[in-house]
Structures are given as structure tokens and as C-alpha cells.
Amino acid sequence: MTERPGLVVIGAGPAGLAATLAAAARGVRVTLVDAAPEAGGQFHRQPGAGLGARRTRALHHGWRTWERLRDGLAAHIAAGRVTHLADHHVWCVEGARGAFTAHALLGPGQEESVAVRADAVLLATGGYEKVLPFPGWTLPGVVTAGGAQAMLKGGLVLPGRTAVVAGTGPLLLPVAVGLADAGAKVAALVESADPRAFVRHARVLAAHPDKLAEGARYAARLARHRVGVHVRHTVVAAHGTGRLDAVTVAALDADGRVRDGSERRIPCDSLAVGHGMLPHTDLAETLGCRLDGTGVAVDDEQRTDVPGVWAAGETTGIGGAALSLAEGRIAGLSVAARLDSRAPEPGSYAEAAGARAGLREFFAVVDRVCAPPARWTERVGDDTQVCRCEEVSAAAVREAVDGLGAGDVRTVKLLTRAGMGWCQGRMCGPAVAGLTGCPPTPARRPFARPVPLGVLAREPDASP
Amino acid sequence: MRPRTPARLVRARPEPSFTVTFDGREITVLPGRTIAAALWSAGVVSWRTTRDRGEPRGVFCGIGVCFDCLLTVNGRPNQRACLVRAEPGDVIRTQEGTGHDD
Known part of the structure; x- marks a missing residue:
């Protein structure tokens, strides 16, 4: 029996799902490997089934997109074109063109490892939140903004009764709105950037009226919840003994210095804080893929410089769910064509490529405006x-x-x-x-997650 | 008007709850929750003390990256509370230091 060419997709968020659907629809046999119990990634994280949520969309954005991805995946699984391996934590991908092996620990015990073989690999491993330290940031009650959102979406729980949401970047808005919708009192949203800085990029903004409208909707919902929004402010300290009970917030001047006398103490039992996102690149680095800045370098077809390895979504650079979808679709189309020894027809992904170009441009502006404040290290x-x-x-x-x-x-x-x-x-x-003051350098982690020694001892072909 | 809660927001109709123990105390858990979510809903936000300074820690990243939320589940130390689903009868313990008897 001749097997159809096989693709292993690592990560079942927007990028991995879009790639899976595009490739499977063109006859590629796809194995979708993901650490979570259910597909969706962080953006479309679903509540545990036993919680019986009947209106999950109240906690979500892009619900119609999620329904399309979810139903598309289910149809391909039913037709035998896609195998979804949930609760599989990939710790290493090895191999070369045409013969790759992904090694995954089975959760939640993570004591047993399985090998998934494929002709091609798509890395859609997403990103994680960057949090810069400040006095008191290790106190219980201080969580990452994305963490607060993940616990809410997945577990229907809040970090406390009164929250402050702080840091910088577009994630803070949905996190503050989500916590308030779910019943937390959000005492303040503290953003270190100055949104007026966007004005300098008016041309790019004008090309994204949808993003402006989204921002306006969040602002309206924050106002409805009476959340005080403090821009060009920062949390200078978190206070408490054994658990957070207050934060000190201060205004920043144009040079990033705290304005004298602007410090204000806000009582709260939780702080959701984040300063942007970073790509997960461990698997790519082990495979030898070149990085471009902090993300995996890819070409127009989302191919890395290692033959047979594609990457899409936040692992190639932070840009949100819509960009991940576009990149995933392009990657899936490219994989289907290349495994068939063809070049993809440019017309087949022109629309996604247009969206990709626009969104990359937009998020480059976000990245510049929402950079951590100057002089943060002094605090x-x-x-x-x-x-x-x-x-x-x-x-x-x-x-x-x-x-x-x-x-x-x-x-x-x-x-x-x-x-x-x-x-x-x-x-x-x-x-x-x-x-x-040292430049950040790739960490070169041989394994993407801790692996029990017993697993390594049992792997007959763990080293290439 | 009843206060807003996450469960009301999504009109949750959970399956029957079960119990686990946390440091010997019985805690009621809704099915489908991770251990971290179960502890948060019981008002517990820290369940580890660090090896060196003995400082309390709990959830930080919430998605399995930071390893701050480690605890001991059914005798196995170093389990990430934010990833491991709670199961009926779980015996969950605060983790002191490495979680191994030193």
C-alpha cells in the first residue's frame, strides 16, 4: 500500500488549524499534535467539557471563525483525513527532508513518549507572554494577563475579586473586558504606552478600520464597566504579605521617568500583567531553522530554511489570530503543493497573502508603540x-x-x-x-519541555 | 440582580461536582477544571514554597510555561497545577522546595 504524503502539524491554535484544514482539503494526510485536551490554542481555548458552558462565545472573540475551524476539523477527522492527538506535549522534532519524527509526552502524567512520523512538519507552536519584573511581581495574585484569560476561558475562574490589568499591548484590552464581564471589579487598566503615538502611523491605521473599530468597542465596554484607563502609567510595585493586596501605579513622563508625586496606591487582590508576547521557537531551533529576530524566519510560502519544515502563526512573529489564520492557510496550501512536487499557484493564496502583508504591517506599528517604557530597568x-x-x-x-x-x-x-x-x-x-544591556540571544534548548530521564533512556532513536 | 460570575456569563450547567483534598482539607471541584482552577475557586492562590527563600507561589503564566504553580498530586511532586485536570479523590499537597524529602 502506498501511503499518501503525511504532514505533522504541531499546535492546534488558529495557525495550526488553518493549515490542517487547507492541507487536508487537498489530500494531505495530517496528524495534528497538540498539548491541550481540546483544539483551539490559547485564543480559542474552550472550557472543560464537564463545566457545561452553553454560551462560551460570551468569553470569546472571533466565535464564527472558531465554529468554522472546529466544524472543519471534525469533518476531516470523521473522513479519516486528519488524526488529532490531544494531550500530546511535543518535546523534540528530529529528522530531515521526507523523514521527520515528532516526539511527544502523553499528558497529564507525561511519563510516556510516543513518536509521530511524517514527510513534512508545520510548526504552529504559538507564543507566550513576556513579563518584565518589578518589585513584588512574585507575590501570589500577580499573574500574566494571558494567564488570567486562560484560567477564565478554560476553568471559568477569576484570579480574585478586584483586579488591576497592567503592562502594555493590545492583549490588555480583552483581558480587562473579559474579567469585568465575568464579574471581577477591574480597578484600573494601566498601559505604559501612549496611544497618541499611533497617530504617527496614520497611514497604516487608515488601512485597518476594523482594528480601530475593535479598539473603540473595547473602550466602550471598559467605560460601561467603569474601568479607569490610565495611559502612560505603569505599576511600580506590588504589595502584600503572602498575597497581593495593593499595587502602586505612577505616571510616566516623555523620557519614561516616573512623574514626581504621581504615585497612587490601588487596593486589589489580583494583578494581570503583560508586556507583549514572544514566539515559541524551541522545536524550530532544534531542527536548525534560522530565526529572524525572535521568530522563526519563513519565506512567502511560510517555509523555513530547513527543507520540509514550515512555520506559521506567532512562532514566526507576534501578530494575533487573524495573521495566524492567514499564515496557516498559506502554509497548508504550500505543503499540499510541495509534497506533490509542485509549486502552489500564487492565485490560490493571494487573498491570504494580502491579509498577511497588511496585518504584519499593522503589528509592526503595535510593536513600536507598545514597547516597554524606557528606563523600566531603573525601577x-x-x-x-x-x-x-x-x-x-x-x-x-x-x-x-x-x-x-x-x-x-x-x-x-x-x-x-x-x-x-x-x-x-x-x-x-x-x-x-x-x-x-546584553542583546537577547536564542536559548538553544535541546528539549522544548522537561523530559523524564526514563523516557530518554527508552528512546532508541532519540538522537539523529 | 444576582452578581455576575464566569459560570453565569456562559450559562454553565456543570456536571455533578466531586471532592479532592488539598493539604488534608476537602475541596469541592467542578468537573473539567484543572487543579489550579479548582484551587482558585476554593479561594486558594498559593500552593508552593520556593526552595531557597521559602516564598509562596501559585499560578503565574497559566499555560504551562513558567512552572511556578508546581505541586504534589497523589504523591507525585512537580506537577503543573495549570495543566493537570482535577480527578475525583485526588490527594493534592502544597509543594515545599523541590517536593522531594531532602
């Missing part, structure tokens, strides 16, 4: 824990550079253990780079 006190896993203080990180002469983040890591813990520097990486 990180010496006793602030920078590496949450290994409990490394800002003082130790500074001493590694100033006293011990470290000139790059890897040396700082070796001297201080910052980035050596469970999360492998995903949480503290941006902070260490900022505090030391």
Missing part, C-alpha cells in the same frame, strides 16, 4: 527576584556584569543561574537582557 530594585525559578535577584544579575565582567546573557546565566531553572529562561530572558 527594578536590587532585591527584586528576576529569575523566578532559581530565585536570582537583580543585584546578582547586575553584579555579574558590573563586578564579574559578563558580556552576554549566557555568561550571566552561568554566573548567577538566572535562566537555568524549570522554565529554562523563558520568563526571565527579556529581563536579564534588559538589566544587563
Whole structure:
């Protein structure tokens, strides 16, 4: 029996689903591997089935898109064209053109590993939130903005009764609205950027009336919930003993300095904070894919520079769900054509390519406007824990550079253990780079997640 | 008007609840929740103390990346509360340090 060519898609968020549907519709046999119990990724994260939600869309954006993806996936699974492996945590992909193996730990126990073989790989591993440290950020009650949203969407729970949402970036708006809709009192939305900076990019904004309308809708809903919005403000400290009970918020001047006398204490039992997103690139790096900045470098067809490996969505750069859908569709069409030794017809993905170009341009502007405030490192006190896993203080990180002469983040890591813990520097990486003035460098993690030694010992072909 | 809650927002009709224990205390859990969500709904926000400074920690990233929410489930330490679904009868314990007897 000759098997049709096979694609393994890693990640069942918008990019992975769009790619799966596009490729499967053109005859590619797809194995969709995802860590979550249900497809959707972070953006379309669904509540646990036992919770019996009958109106999940109240917590979601792009519900019609989700219905289309969900129903399309179900149809392909029923027709035998797609296999969905849920609760599979991929820790390594190895191989070369035409013969790849994805290794996945079975959740939630994660003691057993399975191998999925395929002719081609699509990495749709998404991103995770960047949080820059500030005094008190390790207190229970301080969570990432995306984390608060994930717990709400997946578990129908709130981080507390009174929340402050803070940091920078477009994610803060839906998080604040979602928490308020679900019954939390949102005491403040604190955004360090100045939205007036968007005016400098009027041409790009004018091309995205839908994004402006979306922003206006969020503003109206925040006003309805009476959420105070403080732009060009930042959280300078979180307070509490054993758990958060207040934050201090202050205004920033044009140079990023705290305005004298502007500090104000806001009582709250939860703080949802984030400073943008970073791409998950571990699997791509192990495969040898070139990075472009923080994301995986891809060509017009979403191909990486490793033959047989495609990437789509936030793993190639942060740009939201709509961009992920466009990139995923292009990748799926490209895979279907290339596995058939053809070039994809440009007309087949012209529409998605147009959307991709526009959204990339828009999010480049967002990235510039919503950069972390200048001088944020000056507000990180010496006793602030920078590496949450290994409990490394800002003082130790500074001493590694100033006293011990470290000139790059890897040396700082070796001297201080910052980035050596469970999360492998995903949480503290941006902070260490900022505090030391060293450029962030790829972490080169051989495994994308912790792997039990017993699993490695049993893998007969774990090394290529 | 009744106060807004996440469950009312999505008109949830959950399946029957079950119980687990957290440090010996019985907690009622709705099916489909992770251990982290179950603990939050019971008003618990920290369940680990760090190895060095003994500081309390709970959920931070909420999506399995940061490993701050580690705890011990049915004798197995270092489980991410934000990923592991609660099951009837689970014995959940605060994790001190590495979670292994030192």
C-alpha cells in the first residue's frame, strides 16, 4: 500500500488549524499534535467539557471563525483525513527532508513518549507572554494577563475579586473586558504606552478600520464597566504579605521617568500583567531553522530554511489570530503543493497573502508603540527576584556584569543561574537582557519541555 | 440582580461536582477544571514554597510555561497545577522546595 504524503502539524491554535484544514482539503494526510485536551490554542481555548458552558462565545472573540475551524476539523477527522492527538506535549522534532519524527509526552502524567512520523512538519507552536519584573511581581495574585484569560476561558475562574490589568499591548484590552464581564471589579487598566503615538502611523491605521473599530468597542465596554484607563502609567510595585493586596501605579513622563508625586496606591487582590508576547521557537531551533529576530524566519510560502519544515502563526512573529489564520492557510496550501512536487499557484493564496502583508504591517506599528517604557530597568530594585525559578535577584544579575565582567546573557546565566531553572529562561530572558544591556540571544534548548530521564533512556532513536 | 460570575456569563450547567483534598482539607471541584482552577475557586492562590527563600507561589503564566504553580498530586511532586485536570479523590499537597524529602 502506498501511503499518501503525511504532514505533522504541531499546535492546534488558529495557525495550526488553518493549515490542517487547507492541507487536508487537498489530500494531505495530517496528524495534528497538540498539548491541550481540546483544539483551539490559547485564543480559542474552550472550557472543560464537564463545566457545561452553553454560551462560551460570551468569553470569546472571533466565535464564527472558531465554529468554522472546529466544524472543519471534525469533518476531516470523521473522513479519516486528519488524526488529532490531544494531550500530546511535543518535546523534540528530529529528522530531515521526507523523514521527520515528532516526539511527544502523553499528558497529564507525561511519563510516556510516543513518536509521530511524517514527510513534512508545520510548526504552529504559538507564543507566550513576556513579563518584565518589578518589585513584588512574585507575590501570589500577580499573574500574566494571558494567564488570567486562560484560567477564565478554560476553568471559568477569576484570579480574585478586584483586579488591576497592567503592562502594555493590545492583549490588555480583552483581558480587562473579559474579567469585568465575568464579574471581577477591574480597578484600573494601566498601559505604559501612549496611544497618541499611533497617530504617527496614520497611514497604516487608515488601512485597518476594523482594528480601530475593535479598539473603540473595547473602550466602550471598559467605560460601561467603569474601568479607569490610565495611559502612560505603569505599576511600580506590588504589595502584600503572602498575597497581593495593593499595587502602586505612577505616571510616566516623555523620557519614561516616573512623574514626581504621581504615585497612587490601588487596593486589589489580583494583578494581570503583560508586556507583549514572544514566539515559541524551541522545536524550530532544534531542527536548525534560522530565526529572524525572535521568530522563526519563513519565506512567502511560510517555509523555513530547513527543507520540509514550515512555520506559521506567532512562532514566526507576534501578530494575533487573524495573521495566524492567514499564515496557516498559506502554509497548508504550500505543503499540499510541495509534497506533490509542485509549486502552489500564487492565485490560490493571494487573498491570504494580502491579509498577511497588511496585518504584519499593522503589528509592526503595535510593536513600536507598545514597547516597554524606557528606563523600566531603573525601577527594578536590587532585591527584586528576576529569575523566578532559581530565585536570582537583580543585584546578582547586575553584579555579574558590573563586578564579574559578563558580556552576554549566557555568561550571566552561568554566573548567577538566572535562566537555568524549570522554565529554562523563558520568563526571565527579556529581563536579564534588559538589566544587563546584553542583546537577547536564542536559548538553544535541546528539549522544548522537561523530559523524564526514563523516557530518554527508552528512546532508541532519540538522537539523529 | 444576582452578581455576575464566569459560570453565569456562559450559562454553565456543570456536571455533578466531586471532592479532592488539598493539604488534608476537602475541596469541592467542578468537573473539567484543572487543579489550579479548582484551587482558585476554593479561594486558594498559593500552593508552593520556593526552595531557597521559602516564598509562596501559585499560578503565574497559566499555560504551562513558567512552572511556578508546581505541586504534589497523589504523591507525585512537580506537577503543573495549570495543566493537570482535577480527578475525583485526588490527594493534592502544597509543594515545599523541590517536593522531594531532602
